[in-house]
Amino acid sequence: MEDKNNSRNIYYINSPSDYDRYNILEKELKKEGRLEDLNNIINLMSPPKDIRNICQNKYGKKGKIAIIGAGEAGLAAAFELKKIGCDITIFEASKRIGGRVYTYYFDRLNNYYGDFGEISIPVSHYTAWHYINTFNLKTKAFINSSQYYYLRNVGTYNKERQVLKNIYPKYNLTKADKIKLKDEEYINICNKYLKKLTSEEKKELIDIKKNYSKKIIALDKLSYKKAYEEYGFSEEAINMIGYINGSKEFFNESLIEVLQKQYTLDFNTNYTIEGGMIKLPLALYEAITEKDLKAYKDIKKKDLGNVNIKLGNSVEGIYNTNDKDKVMVKHVDLESKIESIEEFDYLISTIPFPNLKRIDISDSFSNEKLRAIEEISFKNSQKVYLYVKERFWEMGGKSKRIIGGKTITDLPLYSIYYPSDHIEYEDKSGEVIKLNGNPKESGILLASYSTGDKAKDFSFIDDEIKIKDTIKYIEKIHNLPKGYLDSILLDYKSLVWSDIQYIWGFSTLFKPEDKILYSYISRCPEMNNKVFFAGDNVSNKHGTQQGALQSGMIAANDIAKEIANKYSF
Template sequence: MDTIFEPIKSKLHEIDSIDYGKPRKKIVILGAGMAGLVSAYELSKLGHEVTIYEASNRVGGRVWTKRFADGQYHEFGAMRIPEAHDHTRYYAKDVCKLDFRRFVNDHDEDDAFYYIKGIKSQHKKALEELIPKLNLTLGEKEIVKRAIANDENLLVLLGTPFASLLEEIKSKSEDLEALFAKGPITSRIQELDQLSLGDFLRRFVNSQDALDLIGAITALEVWWDKAVTMFLRDEISQEPRESNQTGLLDEIVGGLDLLPTTLASKLQDNVNINYGREVISLEKQQEKIQVVLRNTKDKSDIQSIDCDYVICTIPFAVLRRIKLIGLSEAKNRAIRNLSYASSIKVLLHCRERFWESKYKIIGGGSQTDLINRSIYYPSDNFRPMAVRKMSKTKGLHTSFVRYDREVIDKDVSKGPGVLLGSYSWGADARRLGTLPHKKREEVVKNTIANFHPEIMEEGMVDDSASMFWDEYDWAGGAFCFMNPGDFVRYYEDTIAPEGKLFFAGEHCSLDQGWIQGAIISALRTIKDIVSQ
């Protein structure tokens, strides 16, 4: 696996070695998200002159913490960091000196709820309250019964078919390297890349109710049409790589936006950040890259600059509406066709953490097949006493941990907290996202009331906020997410430079949707630039 996941410190050492003794360069970076900030940080350390142009008035891009008036907060964007994501953890811990705490993931809290096909059940009571009311085959019922008897859970319905495929791919180095673009494409990976997640599962799941159940408890139903290779990479990249790793998730104490804001504060004097500057034109010329910028507050204020080197971290969904001149047809094709995922989060600031005080739910999530899909409870009052049970699978969508745990402070449980009332993807995100904010809040509260009627009490929700990433000007979608065939057709063209115009961002990686991917792409781009 070392050939697939190169440690970050070896990458940084290689960059230093390549750059040593060469003339210093002037580099323009478009975008101050994580890819742009990491690029600026590393290049400035090497002594290069860096200028960043950012369209919004903040750093971080899709790393965005929403803070309420009383100091309570939750995340509009990225909210968790897998233990195996060494690049993200390096910048958060080693560079920015930020503190981590355990992120209690969606199936880690056994007192949380399912609400599926109109049936309410706690996770721990699913075998008695949910499964008998579903039209599963005898074989599927037996799989669930055996799993719960072994202290596993319903995720076994997804984990079982995935486990055999994962082991097959990992057992053949040429397929594993091809899956992560570390070697030539193989016939097996080419075949799998044409297969959707839904079509893959239908080979193993015999009843529609079982497929519906998997789709609801993982929220993946809206992504049955996405490439199964995306999920294979996601599962493998979460697996522990060192003996002291367990496959768990963490969050940053104080909010994930502390990562970009702290990193920005550490940029050296040879970095200049310009806010409120949107790119309206990019032209690849014979020797230079011409960038045309417009002041977002004064549309008549237009600036044209000729650049020696440009790192473009603008999402392709946004780049699609920018005038592009001189790019190859292959790059234009990738920009036109690379798929982005829709996502929405609806945050409910509650006057009381009733889920802790009444239901003993400390972190984790509840799942529904309604429009809000996934509900997450805050992990900030969670104290793990011991790990009681870890699932055999370690991937993001198939793993869980059961803890002996307690609240850190019982008084906190009686006070305010932020409930992530909806984390929804795909078509449901778009259906919810087309509504005005107050209507989103109303719809989400009505769905949560099926298992938490307290949410409807007068004044229980005293503030709220939401983010639909499709409608955010500088994102155009939540993250890149490939359709069948996209990897083979577009990935190499997506990451390829166009002369002295380089591309970075999570969409230019195979850790799409993660901060890790943005950082990996940034380091690859830095290496390419200093090599010239």
């Protein structure tokens, strides 16, 4: 852990140290009355054991490994296996690395950009921060809280009196609803459920294991919406609460999917990587291809393994050899159409299950695994970014301007995120912010962001219509003159992840009972411990860099154990 520096504000300082992040997490858990979860969260979210303590280099050099997918899970697995000397081949069907991490740059100097994957990293995501530290990446504050609501044609700032006065009357709330809504915990009902669990039971929200406790099994039968119904809320109240707490997109998913996010405070203090999230997978790529070996500074170059990345190569089949001692991989160069078959000692599949379904595996994988691949859902996500000449959201008086954070709306946009780069803090708590920048500067507005069920509203619309609608809705929400946005619009970019070939979605979101039925079997190896799995579908943190990176490290360690067991006796 780094040296502490008491003179610095621990909230939203740029590039926080390990000590800073520990203090932030500790303070936030204390505020929620569950400080006892601190060490468990850190242990669950930290990187696994160093791979060099599992397998010696002299054994690792005997391992020939195939990795399917050059997203963060595949790159992390390769980065770790390279440390013990393995010979690694990465097959990537697309022509780029990064998978669901994708940064789009609007200018040639890369000053203005939008991230189409995960847009922020919580302080509790220790494995993601491990790699951020490894590659010396700079981070900056990202305000994740709701600043404004536009619901049922009424706009209001996120202040209790304004919400009560302007939003509540728009919904047909019952007397029972109104009484319960006086208790703030009902708005975020997750805290009520967390308080019913012991420390060990809360760990199971993150853990992937064969058997779960009775309370976790019972909770996994509930959808997030059903959790509110259990407390007697009306449909109108539930609908309103979904927007107020910004979780409407999760209502049909498993309650545990949301509980585990609340457990590790994913919605609290967040950061983003300066220059774009793509900086992390690019750093991994440069390390494994030996363009930058600083991350391997304590390993001799001759001891490092070789990594060959085959872009534009689609894996079409995974088979056992006749003696079942190796794995055969059939792949096609998508440009030349040449088909090849190669043998490997081990394989890691990191690709989304929708892609894995199209690979010939039916005679190679167990029925349990095939059922998990079939049943686990991979949800869509869409975003629209606007590059504008001036930041209209930062204009006006102190009580009117929006600096960072988001707007939640029941319009098809669903949510709008405002950049946090003009933030300054007015007090030592770091919780009161003020404008530090010129609103007349150009900026990037995440004008629409939705995932899961809410992404349906904006996913199947032609780009031209979508941008026109986005502009129309933004002008309506912010009470701007018609045509104003067209006059300041420099550029735009939209993306729907279901349209991206070989990914066809953005994030796993468990349905009720999926965790109990499929989380363990999804991660289990196949083909006599020759084929391992990593990536979003088998991670314990869906839709995050944390989940991808940690699952890649775990799969690499599992292979290291197999190699060590094979050659060390």
